[in-house]
Amino acid sequence: MTFQTEPVFKGHYIITIFLAGVGWIVLLGGAGAITAFYDDVVGSYNKLLSSSSSVGSKLGSQINSQVNSQMNGVFAALWLYVIYQFIFIIGIFIIVAKNAMKHYRLVVLSFIIINFISNCNFAFLATIASGTSIIALFPDLGSKFNALIAGLSILAIVNIIWIIIIGSEDDSTLVKTIDSYYDKKNKNDSTSTRFAPQPTSTYTSDA
Numbered sequence: 130m131t132f133q134t135e136p137v138f139k140g141h142y143i144i145t146i147f148l149a150g151v152g153w154i155v156l157l158g159g160a161g162a163i164t165a166f167y168d169d170v171v172g173s174y175n176k177l178l179s180s181s182s183s184v185g186s187k188l189g190s191q192i193n194s195q196v197n198s199q200m201n202g203v204f205a206a207l208w209l210y211v212i213y214q215f216i217f218i219i220g221i222f223i224i225v226a227k228n229a230m231k232h233y234r235l236v237v238l239s240f241i242i243i244n245f246i247s248n249c250n251f252a253f254l255a256t257i258a259s260g261t262s263i264i265a266l267f268p269d270l271g272s273k274f275n276a277l278i279a280g281l282s283i284l285a286i287v288n289i290i291w292i293i294i295i296g297s298e299d300d301s302t303l304v305k306t307i308d309s310y311y312d313k314k315n316k317n318d319s320t321s322t323r324f325a326p327q328p329t330s331t332y333t334s335d336a
Contacts, residue, residue, distance in 0.1 A: 132223070142221075145287050145290050145291060145294075146221060146222055148283060148286070149218045149283075149284060149287045151283060152279075152280050152282075152283030153214050153215055153280065154280075156211060156214065156276075156277060156281060156284065157211055158276050159273055159274070159276030159277030159279070159280055160207050160211050160277060162273040162276060163270070163277065164207075164208075166267070166269070166273060167204070170267075210247070214244075214284060217240065230295065234295060238292065238295050238296050241288050241292055241295070244288050245285055245292065248282075248284045248285040249285050251281050252278050252281035252282055252285065255274050255277050256274075256278055258274060259271055259275065
């Protein structure tokens with residue numbers, strides 16, 4: 130299987146991969162903004178503790194330590210998820226570029242379904258978090274959560290499109306329409322399918 134980027138950039142996958150990239154950038158921005166905001170709040174709180182009485186400082190430090198321990202786990206999970214999404218999008222790009230989708234269709238489809246459920250779950254949790262009293266105390270935090278939710282929503286929409294395209298059977302109307310489009314565009318080239326949308330003269334199919 131030869132690696133070629135032309136099938137991706139000239140085929141229908143480029144639209145969804147581009148949208149996935151946009152969604153990931155928005156997700157990255159939201160995660161970064163929330164993390165930076167939390168670091169600022171913790172920094173301000175630590176300064177306040179250092180200027181308070183010894184008893185209050187000790188009690189505040191214990192509470193701060195417990196909260197930090199929990200929040201560190203939350204942010205670790207968030208950033209691992211951001212990294213995972215990036216690797217997943219790159220993986221889809223490589224699989225399409227190597228014309229390997231037909232070989233790993235079920236595996237890819239399984240991961241996309243898990244991805245869709247995860248994106249919806251994280252978006253739901255972020256929506257709940259954005260509706261808590263914390264937003265009333267820190268109004269600026271609302272826009273940061275909105276960015277996180279928007280990024281997850283875009284990725285979920287792309288997941289749905291991929292599930293429909295990749296999960297449809299060869300005799301379905303959708304696949305026949307896509308194949309017919311590329312057959313006409315590439316003069317009935319048999320390698321022109323939803324899995325290898327735009328072959329070149331040096332591009333060969335394993336079928």
